Amino acid sequence: MLQEFAESGAYDPAAYHPGVGRTGVTIDDVRDLAAQLERSYEVLVRDRVKFRVGQIVFLAFSRDDSLMGFAFPKEERQALVDSEPQKFMLPEAGDMRYNWVVVRLVEIDHAEMTELVVDAWRMVVPKKVFNAYQHKVDQ
Secondary structure (H helix, E strand, O other), X not given: OHHHHHHOOOOOHHHHOOOOOOOOOOHHHHHHHHOOOOOEEEEEEOOEEXXXXXXXXXXXXXXXXXXXXXXXXXXXXXHHHHHOOOOEEOOOHHHOOOOEEEEEHHHXXXXXXXXXXXXXXXXXXXXHHHHHHHHHHHO
């Protein structure tokens, strides 16, 4: 009976379990997570969604929402891009001076998105804010 229900198309596991039953994530998945991060807020700049802490941008989306730029250590970004070039790419030339990498959202799952977003946020908040978040997660 459950198998027939699932095969009928009436049941969409992705609707009930983020990241399950589909590949990739959406900007809405990221929004849901970023809204839970202390001091994080969303802005619209030149038709592009960005997330900030204070005035520091830690996430930014392409206009079509298919790419997400995120804060990432400059020293490690080339290794990240080289390890999975179908998933990650270097930022545009003008953004190379920043701690920044870009990911194709269709290539990551919910768990990887969570790791990337939280790590990017961690780079821009005070240590005590991240430690409080980590303490809550660990409980």
